[in-house]
Amino acid sequence: MSSSAPTTPLRLSMTQVLLCGAAIVTLSMGIRHGFGLWLQPVTMDRGWTREAFAFALAVQNIAWGLAGPFAGALADRFGAFRVLVAGALLYALGLVLMGLSTTALAFTGSAGLLIGMAQSGTTYAVIYGVIGRHVAPDKRSWAMGVAAAAGSFGQFLMVPVENGLIGALGWQNALFVLGCAALAIVPLAFGLREPRAIAPASGAPQQSVGAALKEAFGSRSFQLLTAGYFVCGFQVVFIGVHLPSYLKDHGLEPQVATTALALIGLFNVFGTYAAGVLGQRLAKRHILSAIYLLRAVAITAFVTLPLTPMSVYVFASVMGVLWLSTVPPTNAVVAQIFGVRFLSMLGGFVFLSHQVGSFLGVWLGGKLYDATGSYDIVWWLAVALGVFAALVNQPVREQPIARPAAAPA
Template sequence: MLTVDRAPSFKTVLIASGLVLTVSMGIRHGFGFWLQPISQAHGWTRETYSLAQALQNLLWGAFGPFAGMAADRFGTARVVLLGALLYAAGLLWMAMVDQPTVYVIGVGILLGGALACSSFGAVTGIVGRVAPESRRSWAFGISGAAGSFGQFALMPIEQQLISTSGWQGALYILSAAVLLLMVPLALQLREPPPQKSGGPQQSIAEAIREAFSHRPFQLLVAGYFVCGFQLMFIGVHMPSYLKDKGLLDPTVAVMALALIGLFNIFGSYYAGKLGGRFPKRYLLSTIYFTRAVLITLFLLAPLTSWSVYIFAAGMGLLWLSTVPLTNGVVAGIFGVRYLSMLSGFVFFSHQVGSFLGVWLGGYLFTLQGSYNTVWLITVGLGLFAALINLPINEKPIARAQPATA
């Protein structure tokens, strides 16, 4: 049995879910290190590997609502266990398959499904249900910080594994590590007993219709698209961009991505903390606007290792700071009963943006020989997201009360 009747400890769930996110997100953020080794080993253009990563992100989002439904219905532990198995299989697929079409499809399905079952969408519901309402935004911030810590801690390890064991050996080692670490952690994610409420219970279909007909939810979905586009373009293409610009030392890219992870620990934590004190829509708008400004300054400034480090630190503060705020808005408006599922729908929009950010980066580089156009798109989208988050109404949705006899 993966669940028991006894209420789970808030501390236990928060630690276990945080460590799951550390492993899942930490490995995922390092996929950019394999772009050039795999492309060179198989004689592919960058577009092939970019397409595989883009499909992975798209399917991560597409599978997200279903993983959320399963977590809400059957428990988070079972979903995370499935995610661990898919993750290990996906890493082995990356190491063993050299036929482009088969590689792209397999990586997309296996790793997309793995991340849907082991990242924020899957664990958001249990964190929201276990955390006291007064500490919910803070708990979401802790979860975001855990994912960021994984990026900071595991990305240098991934780069070192590639250097010492080769790109294939590194994938074999990570595949085994996923199973050894995530399976025991999943067993700690016990669901709290369901809370009974008066009146008829809302069905899944009713919850979906209610959310998508609500204007604030629509704006939140549109804004999260921008977040995905920006993050995945930078995360996957930054190492190659720096190398193309003459910063050939691979430690610059490793340090930059590690700094993003380090500073995002603080960014995610304090975003969640501030979300409990100030309107979350204003915080989201500020984050997107600041990203646009920071990217603009990075493009205009002379490119040096220190300009890269400063940019990475600034982006790190803003990287996943949208996650606790976005999940907090969803929980505040609709409650926590279907939080994993609704967060999955919002995250699907994020992953559509991720797909376009990763794929468009590779496509336009192949077409134009530079990333300049995609950088400009990220700036424009940041300004767009800053504007559409401002009118979001965070008040709980008013539901009709059942008639009494």
């Protein structure tokens, strides 16, 4: 056979991709899920306001979102391995500097900017790009559900671990230990080292980055998915960061918050896996609308019913099922409409909207609490946004986009 003839790109095994990808997401998402546990010890020790802490995590989320498309584009172009290694090193550095920061500005630079950039290279956009390139389309939604479930398990596993580290070592040393843990992403990244770039099949349209972006941003379905994902970020990051303080303000023991965050992670394992499985059988837009509507109902019940440890645990369990269950269907729809060639980059742009919502959710939580002494306004805003997201996902069209035939070479 002539060396110039088209060849089929080598592919990683699905098992290898899922094991390594799931382990990386477990670490990356698990570490960040417990950051709310640091709010009170850090602010009390440093004499900062809650808004100062919340602003740093808001910057983290927006930095994660802004860096996401670039990390995704690099992963699409050069493979995920290099992006994952760089992200792991940044993650470890950010956690160490987070513990050493003595000013709110330095804390924002470490906990916000560095860790946010690190997460863009160690979480879903990059991992899902590898899944999209190496897992068959008929199993793609399921595989994305498995990866998201792994991130959920990391949340369940790491919250009690982080709480124990804070209690045993102090909040600063706990961050140093987590910095060492983040470096475990480096050896795992070798399992996602792609043999060669996955190019479009012979005869398929050759698309540039600019053309891919123009096509996506000109698609109404892409715009609607992006709008819905904004709501997801607003809700989950507000709850994840501010729920512990909300419960303590109402006289509940700190252990209630720790248990609640762990329950969110535990039940999210089942929710994200179920969303991935259902995405193989049902219209993904219906799955997304149901998730957002159920979130609005759950939050409404939580803020209107009497607050007890049991009501907190029920709320955490229900929200856990719905927590990251938007991730597999959202990314699967992007792959279904636009293909996998630029999946990491396009997934990064959708996730940017998620992180803009995260920024507003976590920052407004601290800002409005300091202004009013209550989180009530933000809770009800989360409800209204949930209804909005349920509505905007309904018109999404999941059919592959029509492209002109490739021009002759």
